[in-house]
Amino acid sequence: MAEEAFGYQCPKCGCRSCEQDQFQATGGDVARVFNVQNRKYYTVSCARCGYTELYKALDRSAGLDVLDFIMR
Numbered sequence: 518m519a520e521e522a523f524g525y526q527c528p529k530c531g532c533r534s535c536e537q538d539q540f541q542a543t544g545g546d547v548a549r550v551f552n553v554q555n556r557k558y559y560t561v562s563c564a565r566c567g568y569t570e571l572y573k574a575l576d577r578s579a580g581l582d583v584l585d586f587i588m589r
Contacts, residue, residue: 529563532565535563537559537560537562538562539560540557541556557573558573560572
């Protein structure tokens with residue numbers, strides 16, 4: 518769902534509508550072996566041309582990583 522974000526303007530096409538989302542990825546050898554998604558990123562994508570910027574989320578606590586592993 519596209520939305521008007523305060524102050525957002527696409528650097529490629531100038532559109533002011535964007536879509537925001539998040540995803541998680543594995544990082545490091547141990548995390549890959551156990552499929553623990555310990556890297557979290559936020560995305561902001563232009564609603565018109567699809568240009569996407571990634572932003573690394575602040576560090577998660579170790580407790581959330583353990584809970585993520587147990588829930589799998």
